[in-house]
Amino acid sequence: MTTTNLIFAGVGGQGVLLIAELTAQAAVRAGYDVKQTEVHGVSQRGGSVESHVRFGPEVYSPLVVAGQADVVIGLEKLEALRYANFVNQKAGILLVNDYEIIPGSVAGAAEKYPHHSIEFLRQKGLNVAALSASQFAKDMGDGRMANVIMLGAMSVLVLQIEKEVWLATLNERIPAKHRTLNLRAFETGRSLMRDESKRVNGRMSAPLLPTR
C-alpha cells in the first residue's frame, strides 16, 4: 500500500490553499482515498501557510510525516526552505518558485533573508527543482497565477493522477471567467517542468519520481 505525500507551502495570499484543494479534488476524481489538512485563522494574514495532501488506497493521518514527502511545493523560497525537511531525502523533490517575499513584520528581515537557500539545499543533497513561476505569471499578465503554474509543474511529477483528471478538476473548480487564464497557467507549468532549460540553475540532480 503506497500513499502519496505532498506539502504545499507559501505566504498567506499566494493561493497555497487553492492549489492544495485542487490537488485533493483531483486525487478524489482519480479514485483515491484522500486526506488534506491546513490551518486557518490569523496565519493567513501574510504569514506562513502550509497544507498537507495525502492520497492512496486508504489514508489514515492527514499529516505528512517529515522525511516522507514525495513533493514539497514552495510558492516562495523561504517557505520552501522552512518545509524542506519534509522531503523524502532519497526519492522526494522540492519544487520551488524562485521568488522572494521578505517577512514584513520581522526586524532586519531584508538583510537576514537567506537568498542562497536553493543552492544550500542542493548542497545538502536535496533534489531541488526551481522555476521562476512568478515571473512567468507576470509575463502572462497576472502575477497571481504563479500558484497554478506551480501546480502544473507538480502535476508532471505526480504520475498517479492523469493529465485529463487534472484538467477536468480545473474545469469544474475554477469559475468560468478565470478558467482560460488558469488553464494556460497550468499548461505553462507543465511545459516549464518538462523543459530543463527553463528551470532556474540548470537541471535537477535526480530523475523525476518513479511511477507507483
Add this chain to the structure above:
Amino acid sequence: MKELLLGNEAIARGAWEAGVKFASGYPGTPSTEILETLAKKYPEVDAQWSANEKVAFEEGMGAAIGGLRVLVTMKMVGLNVAADSFMVFPYSGTNGGFVVISADDPGMHSSQNEQDNRYLALMAKVPVLEPSTAQECKDFVKLGLEISEQFSVPVMMRTTTRLAHHKGLVELGERTEVPKRDFVPDAKRFSVPIYRTLLRPGVEKRMANLREYAETAPVNRIEWRSGGAGILPAKGSVGFVTSSIAYQYVREIMPDASVFRLGLTHPLPRRALQEFCAAHETVYVVEEGEPFVEEHIAAMGITNIVGKSIFGVIGEYSPERIATAIGLSMPDKPDFGKEITVLPRPPMFCVGCGHRTVFDSLRQLKVTVAGDIGCYTMGALPPYEASHTTFCMGASIATAFGLERAGHDRAVAIIGDSTFVHSGIPPLIDAVYNGSSLTLIILDNSTTGMTGQQPHPAAGKTLKGRPAPKMNLEALVRAAGVKQVQVVDTWERKEVTRAIRSAVAHEGPAVVIAQGPCQRLPEMKLSERGEKPYFIDESLCTKCDACFKVWCPAITRTSLGYPVIDPLECTACTVCAQVCPVDAIGAVGGC
C-alpha cells in the same frame, strides 16, 4: 455519494441531515466554518451569529427546551464565556436534542491558551463525543442529538484543530425532518435555582445511566489485531487506547496493533477498558491535550498504562511524535536551521488595513496599551510594538482600568467592533461608573476580521447576508456615560493622531471610534468601489523612504532603489500619499 469535506463542513452536513432547525454560535478558529456552511448550503437550518458564546448557548438552550433540534458552535475559550449556562443546563436537561461543538486548539494555532474542554464537560456532567474522521464529524452530530434526547442532556462534541480543519471523504445522506417536541412549561424542571435540590439527584442518576450506555456504545470500538508486539521496545503485547484525530496517527504508525478507539470519552466504559487493558502487557493512552482519559483509567485501578509521561501534554500530536515516543524509528528530519537562517514569518496587517494608522499613532504617543482579541493583537509586533497586554475577549477595557489604578495614568484600551459587542460593553459601563480616565479606541471595521469577515450586530448584516438593524456604537458609548466621543476616518493619519491625543489628554473616560471597513470585505475591492490603485511617480520621488514608514506590504523597492506600489495589492487607502513630502504618490490616471 462521497464528497471531500472539511471536518467543520461535515459537522454542518450532519446537523442538516439530522433535522437541526436552529444553530447559533460566535466565530472562533477552529469552529467558524460550521455555521458558515450551514448558512450557505442548508436553508432549512435557521443559522445565526450571536453577540457572544453565552448568548448563542442560551438561545440554543431556549430553542431546545422549546422542542427543536439544536447545534451550538464555538471555539474552546468560547465555552468559558458560555460556562455559566453550560454548567446549569444539565440540571434541567433538554427537550429537543442539543449538541454544543467545542473546537479545541492544541498547538494554539489561533488561540491564547491550550485548554482541554473535556474537563469543563466533566464538571458540568455532560457527555463528550470525539470523532476521528470527517465521516464521524457528520455521524456523531446525529448520534449526539440522539443521546441528548434519550438522556435529556446537552451533549458536547469536542473537535480539535486537525480534525476541524482536515478534509476527508464523507458519505452524504438526506435530511430527515424531526417533529418538534412539545414544550410544557414546568417550573420544577426549568427554574433551576428554586428547585436545584430536587434536580440535583437526577444529574447523578443520569450519569450512572450514561456510564452503562458507554459500556456498549458502538462508537467505543475495540479493533483486536495481533500485530504490534515485537517491533516496539515494550515487552510483550501492546495495545492502544486512543480518541479523536490521535486514532488516525496511531493507525498510521501501527496499522496492525490492537486499538480501543473511544468515541465517547465522558463517561468512560469501565468494564470494557478493564477487559482491554487486562489483555495487554502495556497499553498506550494516546490523546491530544490533557491526560483526561489516562487519569480516569488510572482511577479505575488499572496500572499497565503509559500516556503523557512519554507523549507530553503541550502542543499538537503527529504520527512521528507518537512513533518516536514509543520507540519506533522514523525518517531523518534534518535541522537545516542550524546552518541557514530560516526567518520566521509571523502574520501581519493586510495591505491597506485601517489598524495601521492607529498603532502608528500609539507607537509615537508611548502610552500603555491594553489590547484585545482580533487581528489587532499584531499591534504588539514590530514595527509597532504598541500593544502591551492581551488576554482574552473583552479584557482590554478592564485591564486598562486596572493598569490605571496601578498608576499607569491615561492607559489606552484598544478593541475591535465585534469584540466590543461580544464583551466590551459591561467593562466600559464599569469604567465610567468607577471614575476612570481611560481612553478606549474601538477599531470599527464593520466585521469580525480575524476569523474571516463574519458580520455582527454593529455591522448591519446577518450570517445569511440579510440586512439587520445596525447597532450605533457612538450612541451606545454615549449612553454608557462617556462624554468625549470622537468618530474618525481611520485612513486619515493626522485626524487619527489628533483624536487619540485629545482623548488621552481628556479628563474622564474618552472613546475614539476609528472607522474604516476591513479590506477583505468583498465590497472593498477596488473594482467594486470604482477606484484605481496608487502609483509612485519616479520623476518626483526623492527616495526619502517616508512611504516605507507606513509599513505597507504592497510597497517594495525597484532595482534602482525607488519605492514601487504593487497595483494588484494596492487598496487606494491613501496613507502612503499622505506621508509623501513631495506629492509623488497618487491614483493611477489621477495625478
